[in-house]
Amino acid sequence: MPKEQGRKLIAQNRKARHDFSIEETFEAGMVLTGTEVKSLRAGRASLVDGFAFIDGGEAWLRNVHIPEYNEGSWTNHEPKRARKLLLNRAEINKIAGKLKESGLTLIPLSMYFLDGKAKIELGLARGRKNYDKRQAIAEKDAKREASRATGRQNKGMSD
Numbered sequence: 001m002p003k004e005q006g007r008k009l010i011a012q013n014r015k016a017r018h019d020f021s022i023e024e025t026f027e028a029g030m031v032l033t034g035t036e037v038k039s040l041r042a043g044r045a046s047l048v049d050g051f052a053f054i055d056g057g058e059a060w061l062r063n064v065h066i067p068e069y070n071e072g073s074w075t076n077h078e079p080k081r082a083r084k085l086l087l088n089r090a091e092i093n094k095i096a097g098k099l100k101e102s103g104l105t106l107i108p109l110s111m112y113f114l115d116g117k118a119k120i121e122l123g124l125a126r127g128r129k130n131y132d133k134r135q136a137i138a139e140k141d142a143k144r145e146a147s148r149a150t151g152r153q154n155k156g157m158s159d
Helices: 014-019 034-041 089-101 130-154
Strands: 007-012 020-030 051-055 058-062 083-086 105-114 117-127
Antiparallel strands (some): 020 083, 058 083, 105 117
Protein backbone atom coordinates (compact mmCIF):
# COMPACT_ATOMS: atom_id res chain seq x y z
CA MET A 1 0.00 0.00 0.00
CA PRO A 2 1.55 3.36 -0.99
CA LYS A 3 2.30 5.90 1.68
CA GLU A 4 0.18 9.05 1.78
CA GLN A 5 1.84 12.22 0.52
CA GLY A 6 0.97 15.86 1.03
CA ARG A 7 -1.64 17.61 3.13
CA LYS A 8 -5.31 16.55 3.38
CA LEU A 9 -7.59 18.96 5.27
CA ILE A 10 -10.01 17.35 7.74
CA ALA A 11 -11.60 20.33 9.51
CA GLN A 12 -11.14 24.09 9.74
CA ASN A 13 -12.21 26.62 12.36
CA ARG A 14 -13.26 29.60 10.22
CA LYS A 15 -15.05 31.30 13.08
CA ALA A 16 -11.78 31.51 15.01
CA ARG A 17 -10.17 33.76 12.40
CA HIS A 18 -13.22 36.04 12.61
CA ASP A 19 -13.52 36.17 16.41
CA PHE A 20 -9.79 36.32 17.20
CA SER A 21 -6.71 38.00 15.83
CA ILE A 22 -4.07 35.30 15.39
CA GLU A 23 -0.60 36.37 16.53
CA GLU A 24 1.38 33.16 16.05
CA THR A 25 0.71 29.62 14.81
CA PHE A 26 2.11 26.25 15.83
CA GLU A 27 1.81 22.77 14.33
CA ALA A 28 1.32 19.87 16.72
CA GLY A 29 0.76 16.16 16.50
CA MET A 30 -1.97 14.45 18.51
CA VAL A 31 -2.12 11.28 20.58
CA LEU A 32 -5.14 9.45 19.12
CA THR A 33 -6.76 6.05 19.39
CA GLY A 34 -7.41 3.82 16.37
CA THR A 35 -11.12 4.63 16.04
CA GLU A 36 -10.37 8.38 16.24
CA VAL A 37 -7.98 8.10 13.30
CA LYS A 38 -10.54 6.13 11.29
CA SER A 39 -13.21 8.72 12.03
CA LEU A 40 -10.81 11.51 10.97
CA ARG A 41 -9.98 9.66 7.75
CA ALA A 42 -13.70 9.75 7.00
CA GLY A 43 -13.41 13.56 7.31
CA ARG A 44 -15.46 13.94 10.48
CA ALA A 45 -14.38 16.45 13.13
CA SER A 46 -15.47 19.78 14.61
CA LEU A 47 -13.10 22.38 16.05
CA VAL A 48 -15.74 25.00 16.92
CA ASP A 49 -15.65 24.91 20.74
CA GLY A 50 -12.10 23.61 21.01
CA PHE A 51 -9.22 25.11 22.94
CA ALA A 52 -5.76 24.04 24.05
CA PHE A 53 -3.95 24.59 27.33
CA ILE A 54 -0.68 23.78 29.06
CA ASP A 55 -0.91 21.65 32.21
CA GLY A 56 2.06 20.21 34.03
CA GLY A 57 4.46 20.85 31.17
CA GLU A 58 2.20 19.09 28.64
CA ALA A 59 -0.11 20.53 26.00
CA TRP A 60 -3.72 19.32 25.92
CA LEU A 61 -6.62 19.80 23.51
CA ARG A 62 -10.16 20.04 24.88
CA ASN A 63 -13.71 20.17 23.44
CA VAL A 64 -12.71 19.10 19.93
CA HIS A 65 -15.46 16.78 18.70
CA ILE A 66 -14.37 13.67 16.81
CA PRO A 67 -17.52 11.55 16.42
CA GLU A 68 -17.50 7.85 17.18
CA TYR A 69 -16.48 5.57 14.33
CA ASN A 70 -19.56 3.90 12.82
CA GLU A 71 -17.99 0.45 12.47
CA GLY A 72 -16.30 0.66 15.87
CA SER A 73 -17.14 -1.80 18.62
CA TRP A 74 -16.95 -1.48 22.38
CA THR A 75 -13.44 -0.02 21.83
CA ASN A 76 -14.90 3.21 20.43
CA HIS A 77 -13.55 6.48 21.82
CA GLU A 78 -15.18 9.29 23.81
CA PRO A 79 -16.10 12.04 21.25
CA LYS A 80 -14.98 15.06 23.31
CA ARG A 81 -12.19 13.61 25.42
CA ALA A 82 -9.02 15.57 26.26
CA ARG A 83 -6.25 14.75 23.79
CA LYS A 84 -2.54 15.17 24.42
CA LEU A 85 -0.67 17.34 21.91
CA LEU A 86 2.82 16.55 20.73
CA LEU A 87 5.04 19.64 20.86
CA ASN A 88 8.70 19.92 21.73
CA ARG A 89 9.76 21.35 25.09
CA ALA A 90 10.89 24.73 23.69
CA GLU A 91 7.52 25.29 22.00
CA ILE A 92 5.60 24.34 25.14
CA ASN A 93 7.69 26.73 27.25
CA LYS A 94 7.25 29.53 24.70
CA ILE A 95 3.48 29.04 24.57
CA ALA A 96 3.17 28.79 28.37
CA GLY A 97 5.10 32.04 28.81
CA LYS A 98 2.91 33.90 26.33
CA LEU A 99 -0.30 32.53 27.84
CA LYS A 100 0.72 33.70 31.32
CA GLU A 101 1.89 37.18 30.39
CA SER A 102 -1.12 38.51 28.52
CA GLY A 103 -4.72 37.90 27.49
CA LEU A 104 -3.90 35.29 24.86
CA THR A 105 -5.59 31.95 24.32
CA LEU A 106 -4.58 28.88 22.37
CA ILE A 107 -7.18 27.76 19.83
CA PRO A 108 -7.24 25.10 17.10
CA LEU A 109 -7.36 26.60 13.59
CA SER A 110 -7.32 23.50 11.39
CA MET A 111 -6.86 19.74 11.53
CA TYR A 112 -5.25 17.82 8.70
CA PHE A 113 -3.23 14.79 7.68
CA LEU A 114 0.37 15.57 6.72
CA ASP A 115 2.07 12.63 5.03
CA GLY A 116 -0.36 10.26 6.74
CA LYS A 117 -0.01 11.70 10.27
CA ALA A 118 -2.81 13.66 11.98
CA LYS A 119 -1.73 17.23 12.77
CA ILE A 120 -3.44 20.26 14.23
CA GLU A 121 -2.61 23.92 13.64
CA LEU A 122 -2.87 25.95 16.84
CA GLY A 123 -3.01 29.72 17.02
CA LEU A 124 -2.04 32.06 19.84
CA ALA A 125 -4.98 34.41 19.62
CA ARG A 126 -6.32 37.58 21.18
CA GLY A 127 -10.09 38.09 21.29
CA ARG A 128 -11.56 40.79 19.09
CA LYS A 129 -14.23 43.26 20.13
CA ASN A 130 -17.24 43.81 17.84
CA TYR A 131 -15.84 47.05 16.44
CA ASP A 132 -12.57 45.25 15.63
CA LYS A 133 -14.51 42.59 13.72
CA ARG A 134 -16.36 45.24 11.68
CA GLN A 135 -13.08 47.03 10.94
CA ALA A 136 -11.44 43.76 9.80
CA ILE A 137 -14.37 43.02 7.49
CA ALA A 138 -14.21 46.56 6.05
CA GLU A 139 -10.45 46.20 5.40
CA LYS A 140 -10.97 42.84 3.69
CA ASP A 141 -13.71 44.30 1.47
CA ALA A 142 -11.53 47.28 0.57
CA LYS A 143 -8.63 44.98 -0.40
CA ARG A 144 -10.96 42.83 -2.49
CA GLU A 145 -12.39 45.86 -4.31
CA ALA A 146 -8.90 47.27 -4.97
CA SER A 147 -7.70 43.96 -6.43
CA ARG A 148 -10.80 43.80 -8.66
CA ALA A 149 -10.16 47.33 -9.90
CA THR A 150 -6.51 46.61 -10.71
CA GLY A 151 -7.58 43.37 -12.43
CA ARG A 152 -10.09 45.24 -14.59
CA GLN A 153 -7.46 47.89 -15.35
CA ASN A 154 -4.91 45.24 -16.38
CA LYS A 155 -7.44 43.66 -18.72
CA GLY A 156 -8.12 47.05 -20.35
CA MET A 157 -11.66 47.30 -19.05
CA SER A 158 -13.05 50.50 -17.56
CA ASP A 159 -15.67 51.07 -14.89
